[in-house]
Amino acid sequence: MLNRRHLLAASAAAIGLGVNQQVAAQSPTAVQARLLYDQIFEGMLAADPLNASGLGLDTGRRAVLKTKVGDRSEAGRLGAFRPLIDARSQLKAINRQSLSGRDLTQYDTVVWFADHCAEAEKFPFVGVDSYDYPVPYVLTQLSGAYQEVPDALATKHGIETREDCEAYLARLNDFAKALGDEVARAKDNAARGVVPPDFIIDKAVAQLKALAAETGETSGLASSLGRRAQQKGLGSDWGAKAAAIVDGPVASGLAAQIALLTAQRRTAGHEASVTRGPIPAGFYEYALRFHTTTKLTPDEAHKIGLTQVADLTARLDPLLKAQGYTQGSVAQRLDAFAKDPAQLYPNTEAGRAELLAELNRQMAAVKAECPRVFNTIPRAGMEIRRVPPAIELGAPRGYAESGSLDGVRPGVFYINLRDTNDWAKWALPTLTYHEAVPGHLFQGALLLEAGDAPLLFKNLGFTAYGEGWGLYGEQLGDELGMYDAYPAGRIGWLQSFLYRAARIVLDTGIHSKGWSRERAIAYMSENVGLPQGAGENEIDRYVVWPGQACGYKIGHTEIDRLRTKAKQALGARFDIKGFHDAVLLGGSLPLDVLERVVDEWTVAQGRA
Numbered sequence: 001m002l003n004r005r006h007l008l009a010a011s012a013a014a015i016g017l018g019v020n021q022q023v024a025a026q027s028p029t030a031v032q033a034r035l036l037y038d039q040i041f042e043g044m045l046a047a048d049p050l051n052a053s054g055l056g057l058d059t060g061r062r063a064v065l066k067t068k069v070g071d072r073s074e075a076g077r078l079g080a081f082r083p084l085i086d087a088r089s090q091l092k093a094i095n096r097q098s099l100s101g102r103d104l105t106q107y108d109t110v111v112w113f114a115d116h117c118a119e120a121e122k123f124p125f126v127g128v129d130s131y132d133y134p135v136p137y138v139l140t141q142l143s144g145a146y147q148e149v150p151d152a153l154a155t156k157h158g159i160e161t162r163e164d165c166e167a168y169l170a171r172l173n174d175f176a177k178a179l180g181d182e183v184a185r186a187k188d189n190a191a192r193g194v195v196p197p198d199f200i201i202d203k204a205v206a207q208l209k210a211l212a213a214e215t216g217e218t219s220g221l222a223s224s225l226g227r228r229a230q231q232k233g234l235g236s237d238w239g240a241k242a243a244a245i246v247d248g249p250v251a252s253g254l255a256a257q258i259a260l261l262t263a264q265r266r267t268a269g270h271e272a273s274v275t276r277g278p279i280p281a282g283f284y285e286y287a288l289r290f291h292t293t294t295k296l297t298p299d300e301a302h303k304i305g306l307t308q309v310a311d312l313t314a315r316l317d318p319l320l321k322a323q324g325y326t327q328g329s330v331a332q333r334l335d336a337f338a339k340d341p342a343q344l345y346p347n348t349e350a351g352r353a354e355l356l357a358e359l360n361r362q363m364a365a366v367k368a369e370c371p372r373v374f375n376t377i378p379r380a381g382m383e384i385r386r387v388p389p390a391i392e393l394g395a396p397r398g399y400a401e402s403g404s405l406d407g408v409r410p411g412v413f414y415i416n417l418r419d420t421n422d423w424a425k426w427a428l429p430t431l432t433y434h435e436a437v438p439g440h441l442f443q444g445a446l447l448l449e450a451g452d453a454p455l456l457f458k459n460l461g462f463t464a465y466g467e468g469w470g471l472y473g474e475q476l477g478d479e480l481g482m483y484d485a486y487p488a489g490r491i492g493w494l495q496s497f498l499y500r501a502a503r504i505v506l507d508t509g510i511h512s513k514g515w516s517r518e519r520a521i522a523y524m525s526e527n528v529g530l531p532q533g534a535g536e537n538e539i540d541r542y543v544v545w546p547g548q549a550c551g552y553k554i555g556h557t558e559i560d561r562l563r564t565k566a567k568q569a570l571g572a573r574f575d576i577k578g579f580h581d582a583v584l585l586g587g588s589l590p591l592d593v594l595e596r597v598v599d600e601w602t603v604a605q606g607r608a
Contacts, residue, residue, distance in 0.1 A: 026103065027098065027099075027103070028098075029094060029095050029098035029099055029103075030099060030103040032094055033094050033099070033103065033106070033107055034454050036087060036090055036091065036094070037106070037110060037454040037455075037456040037457060038454060038455065038456065039083075039087070040083045040084055040087050040110075040456050041083075041454070041455045041456035041459060042083075043082070043083025043086070043087075044080040044083050044084075044456070044459060045057060045062065045065060046065065046083075047070065047071070047076070047079050047080045047082055047083060048070055048079060048080045049065040049066070049067075049068040049069060049070055050069055050070060050130075050148065050149070050152040050156060051080070052065045052066075053065070053066060053152070053156040053157055053158070054152070054155075054156040054401075054409070056158075056408065056409070063163075063167075066157065066164070066167040066171070067167045067170035067171055067174065068170075068171065068174050069145060069149050069152075069171055069174045069175050069178050070145075070178065071178075071181070072145055072177075072178040072179075072181040072182045072185070073181040073184065073185065074181075074184070074185055074188065076181075077126070077127040077128070077185060078117070078120060078121065078126075078127070078128050079127070079128035079129075079132070080128060080132055081117035081118075081120060081128050081132075081134075082117075084110075084113060084114040084117045084118075085114065085117050085118045085121060087114060088114050088115070088118060091107075091110065091111050091114055092111075094107065096108075101600075102453070102586065105586060105589070105593060105596070105597055106453060106454065106457045108590075108593050109457065109460065109587075109588075109589055109590060109593055110456065110457065110460065112293070112590045112593065113460050113462075113590075116286075116289065116290050119286050119290075120134040120286070122282075122286075123136075123279075123280075123283050123286075124192070125189045125192055125194040125278075125279065126283070127143075127185065129142070129143040130143070130147070130148040131545075132461065133290075133291075133545055133548060134286075134287060134290060135544060135545065135546075136194060136274050136279060136283065136544075136546065137186075137189070137194070137195075137196040137200070137544055138182050138185045138186040138189060139182060139186055139196070139204050139257060139260075139261060140196055140200050140203070140204050140394075140544040141200060141203035141204050141207060141393065141394025141395075141540065141544070142394055142395070142396075142541065142544055142545065143544065144182055144204070144257070145175060145178040145179055145182060146179065146207070146208055146211055146254065146257065147207065147391055147394075149171075149175045149178070150211065150220055150221055150388075150390065151388050151391070153168065153171060153172075153175075153221065153224060153225075154220065154224040155409070155412075156409070157171065159225065159228040159229055159232060159234070160232060161232075161234070162234055162235075165225060165229050165234055165235075165238050168225045168238075168242065169225075169238075169241055169242060169245060172221065172242060172245040172246065172250060173245055173249060175250060175253075176245065176248075176249035176250045176252070176253045177249075177253075178253075179250070179253025179254060179256065179257055180253050180256060182257065183253075183256045183257055183260050186257075186260055186261075186264075187260065190264060192278050193277045193278040194277070194278060194279060195264050195267075195268050195269075196264075196268065196544070197268060197269060197270055197271060197272055197517070197543060198265055198268040198269065198270050199270070199517060199540065200540060200543060200544060201261050201264060201265045201268055202265070203393060203394045203540065204261055204394070205258055205261050205262060205265070206393055207390070207391060207393055207394055208254055208257055208258050208261070209258060210390050210393075211254060211390055212251060212254040212255065212258065214246075214390070215243075215246065215247055215251070216243045216246070216247060217239040217240055217242075217243045219243065219246050220390065221242060221246050221250065222239050222240075222242035222243040222246050223239060225238050225239060225241075225242045226238050226239020226240070226242065227239070270516075270517070271516070272510050272515065272516055272517040272520065272539075272543050273510055273511050273512075273514055273515070274287075274510075274511050274543070274546045275511055275512065275514075281512070283546070284298065284511040284512060284546050284547065285297070285298065286547075287511075287546040287547030287548075288301065288508075288546075288547040288550060289547075290463075290547060291463040291464065291547040291548045291550060291551040292463070292464045292547070292550050292551050292554045292555070292591075293462050293463075293464045293465070293551075293590035293591045293592070294464070294554065294591060294592075296550075296554070298508045298511070298512035298513075299508075299512070301504050301507075301508050301550055301554070302504065302505060302508040302509065302512070302513070304504060304553075304554065304557075305501050305502065305503070305504030305505035305506075305508065305550075305553070306505055308497075308501035308504070308553060308557075309498065309501045309502055309505060309527055312494055312497050312498040312501055313330045313498065313527070315494055316330050316334070316491065316494050316495065316498065317330055319487065319490060319491050319494070320333045320334070320337065320491065322487065323337060323487075323488060323491070325337055329526070330529070331525065331526055331527050331528055331529040332529065333529070334491070334495055334528070334529030335525075335529040335531075337424065337426070337488075337491070338424040338427070338529065338530075338531060339421075339424075339531075340424070343424040343425045343426060344420065344421055344423075344424065344425070345420045345423070345425070346420065347419060347420045347421055351420050352386060352417045352420060355415075355417065355420060355423065355428070356384055356385075356386065356415075356417075358425075358428065359384045359413075359415065359428060359431075359432050359436075360384055362428070362429050362432040363382065363384065363413075363432050363436045363437050365482070366432070366433055366437050366438065366477060366480065366482055367437045367438075367442075369480045369481070369482070370437065370438055370442070370480075372480065373438075373476060373479075373480065373576050373577060373580060374438070374577060374580055375577045375578075375580070375581055376446060376449075376581075378442060378445030378446050378448070378449055379445075379449060380403055380407055380410060380411060380445035380448055380449060381403065381407075381410030381411070382410055382411045382412075382413070382436055382437065382441045382442075382445065383410050383411070383412050383413070384412070384413045384414075384415065384432075384436065385412055385413070385414055385415075386414070386415060386416075386417045387399075387414045387415065387416040387417065387418075389418075392416050392417070392418040393418065394537070394540070395414075395416050396416065396537075396541060397415070397416050397422070397431075397534060397537065397538075398413065398414065398415045398416060398431055398434075398435050399413075399414050399435070400412065400413045400414070400435045400436070400439070400440035400441050400444070401414070402440075402441070402444030402445070402447075402448065403444065403445065403448060407448065411440075411441040411444050411445055412441075413432075413435040413436045413440070413441055415431070415435075418533075419531075419533055421531060422530075422531050422533060422534045424492070425488075426486075426488035426489055426491055426492045427492040427495065427496070428492070429477065429482060429483070429486070429489045429492060429493075430474045430477060430489070430492045430493040430496045431492075431496070433473050433474045433476065433477035433482070434470040434471065434473055434474050434496070435470065437473075438473045438476050438477075439469065439470040439472075439473030439474070440466065440469075440470050440473075442473070443466070443469055443473075443584060446584055446585065447584075447585075447587060453586070453587055457587055458587050460587075460588060461588045462551075462555075462588050462589065462590055462591075463548055463551030463552075463555070464551040464552075464554055464555030464558070464590075464591055465555055465588045465589055465590070465591065465594060466555075466588055467551050467552040467555055467556075468551070468552065468553075468554070468555020468556040468557075468558060468559050468591075469555070469556075469559065469583070469584075470552070470556075471496075471497065471500060471552055471553065471555070471556035472556050472559045472560065474493055474496055474497070475493075475556070475560070477493065478490060478493055495528065495529065497553070497556075498527070498528055499524070499528040499530060499538075500552040500553040500556070501553050502523070502524060502527055502528050503538075503542065503549035503550065503552060503553065504549070504550045504553055504554065505523065506520050506523060506524065506538075506539065506542055506549065507542045507546070507547065507548075507549040507550050508550065509523070510539075510542055510543065511542075511546050511547075517539055517540075517543070520539045520542070521535055521536055521539050524538060524539065555591065558591045558594070558595075559583065559594075562583075562594065562595060562598045563579060565598075565602075566579055566598055566601070566602045566605075569602050569606065570602060570605055570606060573605055573606065573608070574605070575605065578601065578605060579598070579601070582597055582598055582601035583597075583598065
């Protein structure tokens, strides 16, 4: 999955000049729209300073952003949604009929996003987390400043000067403030009756305690600054200065969050569904629309998931038999195959290193085949790393972060290696194709190096598009022949599709049909065959991110449908490289806007 959907296509040094040149070449209405987009984008950077640092846009007139982590108070609960919400009247004042081509695509995309951001405002308990998702709970295993800030400071906050060190200390103090603001918001939500389920609180408390246990100059927060400052010859006392804040206001903030959640745990319910108590069914319906960019109802999505689970189960059956697994259900055989000792890496640091080395080999191998189906191969660096151990208990199985605008920070695919027994060797290639090449990192790098769209447009992201492309990247792995000499890998690919289809069933089952956590875990085990720990982690993720899990397979199904539609219309004129340009180079789009783009490309190809 994509950790951040901020896939921008410009260099940081050329932002001002690039915008002015673009404006000069566009129609008056397009100029009006672009200037508004730039205004919104600046507001989004101010609302999400850690993203500004990740993009390398925290210098010059934006340098103050390097001292902040973002407003986590009630006033800031909608985060980067707020500038879009505030600009809706100005967006609607633009004459849409005067726009065409890429300008119209951009306008419709931004308006779609702004309208759906505004819907979140209807629900007073909703906040926007670091993934830019509308979420019902302030503190969970996947949301809260504690979950985002430490890694962001280590990987996104650059240290080159003494001013950078001072900004780091300021950010630590702002982190402490954010922790307190989140306590206040979580208390307000509890007064409304909105409290996470008990099992979610348990995971969040475990992770908070792990972070709180890191103290002094050896803590990750302090040592990151101390080590890097010394490497740059900036002095040896920065670690001690950071430790004073870590052991003071940050420790107090973490203790307050632990105390709050511990108190809430005593009376928290066990019901998994977000549609309970004061949270109306309308919130889940909204979340489903937000993540799938469709008008599918929960019932319609549930039926799609059931159909695809049945189809993929049938496809896996003969492949498992060919591997010698003939007894039991498909899920039971997948589970048995995944537990084969020959398919597992040792659950040791050496085993983890061996696994990471194999993933890097797989990434290089598939990248070498990509010129067959892509016009452009990105130049940007791409790396594969382990999820930081401090957050791996609640973190997803894998996720990707795009690189910085200037190319200094590479795109990174993070894999959760808490337990290597969660990763059978035959399941790893498809993960590489999804998260790295030709999936998320590839997609993000192309946008870093090509195109001239407004930065706002490149800063928006849609689950169905981004994760749909990730699954399509897995499909391309098969089409490029990556499993021809490794048929077990094809089982991994189809199981990946199977559990993404099962996600639709599970997400809608939990949030619209009242499924319990236990029933959902049992469905995952009985139909997908994921290891127990991985299955539980998946279910807990759906509980706190309603609707998000449905975007993957619904997005992939639509991208694949659009390709089939274009091939049928064009016949021998269909060009897979051109199709990929049409889908990728315009950036992330709602699915109905994407269909219009592909249809226009198809018509143009037919005339060529």
